Amino acid sequence: MQRLSALLLLALGTCATGAHANIRCEFNGKSVNPSNGAETAGLTGLLRCRDENTGQLQREQELKDGKYLGRERFFDREGKLTRERSVNERGNSQGRVAEFWPNGQLKREEFAENGGTVGAVRRFDANGRPERLSFHAAGQEQFAIEYNAAGQPTRLQCPRASVLPEDRKPCGLEGAADTLLYTGAGTRAGQVRYDQGRLLLSTEWTSDGVVAQQMLYEEGRRVHRSFFTEGGKSVLREERIFAPDEPQRFLRDTRGPLHSLRRFGSTGQLIEQHGYANGREVLLERWYLNGAARERSTMTGNGEATRIQRELRDDEGRLRRRELLTAEQFPTGAQQQFHANGRMAQEDRYTAPYARGRTRLEARRQWDESGKLMADDTILEDGSRQRKAGGLDS
Missing domain, CATH: 2.20.110 (Histone H3 K4-specific methyltransferase SET7/9 N-terminal domain)
Known part of the structure; x- marks a missing residue:
């Protein structure tokens, strides 16, 4: 207009x-x-x-x-x-x-x-030949379908209740229906599934005919998956599962609290996973491409009281570091490092958070690979060390 x-x-x-x-x-x-x-x-x-x-x-x-x-x-x-x-x-x-x-x-x-x-x-x-049909009410477009020159649908947007005779079949108002979508040149571009005007599945293909993106509902949750092409095949790259929505969001909405987030390597192996509860991250896990565990972090508490317990491993899965961090990623409490044989190599102790959430190193202990204590130091406020005279293994 x-x-x-x-x-x-x-x-x-x-x-x-x-x-x-x-x-x-x-x-x-x-x-x-x-x-x-x-x-x-x-x-x-x-x-x-x-x-x-x-x-x-x-x-x-x-x-x-x-x-x-x-x-x-x-x-x-x-x-x-x-x-x-x-x-x-x-x-x-x-x-x-x-x-x-x-x-x-x-x-x-x-x-x-x-x-x-x-x-x-x-x-x-x-x-x-029809190119586009839409329906408007209350200042909004409620239904739209577009066609290429061959009469194949290229885009479909559905209402929750029928507004035109042309919307009843593709929008699943007579029962769940799958509709293939095409490019202007007539190649397959995607597929959508509607039931009673509600979008339940949306799949997009690349120009080579492999899946590039998929959105669907599983167990009442929106699931968004993206893919990349490897050797002519579609390989899952990322999966986002959203928490159940109230009121329910549209399937293609990328907003909202997450339930989990997973990322995958070039051969489809899981390399990263995030877990969420009540809209905040509570778990992070990472893996090396060889499948060995790389990192595990758990988050507890809220706001300034948030604490991150993190374990880091080498590419053989051996624990190399364990640390406790604040929400601002400052170390607090015990920070531990390990030798390749699993014995403790070093333990640092940090203060509780003070001004602006910062912390300070206050003690450090070190051991050799046999477990012998090599140093037991108190770290003073100016950064200098005060080594304990006794207590070291002989």
Whole structure:
């Protein structure tokens, strides 16, 4: 509607400003300047504007008592109808609004209520084949389906209740239905499944015909999966499972609290996993590409009281470090490092958080691979060490 209004203003402006001096407007055979209210005052009937050089009709507008009210029609340079509508007392579109191709075929049709689109909007190509069908109500587009030149659907958006006969089958309003979607060139692009207007499954394919993305409901949760291509096959890259929504979000909505997040390597092996509870992360696990455990972190508490217990391992799965962190990632409490044989190598102790959540190292103990204590130090506030005189293994 905005596009049609802009074209109308351009056409009116062309005649009013005299940008094309060869346009002549007449009313009952008398020359009239349509932008001069004094010349149109009190007139009732049809104003016609023609190209003086060709005599082709360029515009028709209905006048009622000097006001533009009723039918408007616009033509191209060859005199072929390009668009038509009716306007109300406010100058806004009212009723049928239509555009046409140069060959006379209907290009676009909609219905307006005081300038706002209501009901069905249909768009066709120059051969009369449907390109798009939609339905508008309450200022929103509630249903839309688009087609390529072969009549195959390329896009589908469904309402929860039928608004047009064309929505009943593809939107699953007569029972769950799968619909294949295609590109403009006719290759398969995706698949959607609707049941009673609710989108339950959405799958997208690459130009090579392998799955690139999938969204579906499983056990009442939205599941979003993305894939990459490896050796001509689709390999899962990431999976996001959302917590059950109340009120329920649309399937394609990427917002909302998560239940879990998993990432995968090039051969499909799990390399990272996140767990969530009540909208916050409570577990993080990572693996090396060889399958060995790499990291495990658990999160407890809320806000400033959050604590992260983390274990880090080498690529053979051996524990190398264990640490306790604050929400700001500052170390607190015991931080432990281990030798390759599993014995403790070093233990640092940090204070509880103080100003701005910061902590300070206050003690350090070190052992060799046999378990012999090599150092037992107190760390003073200026960073200097105070080694205990006794207590070391002999």
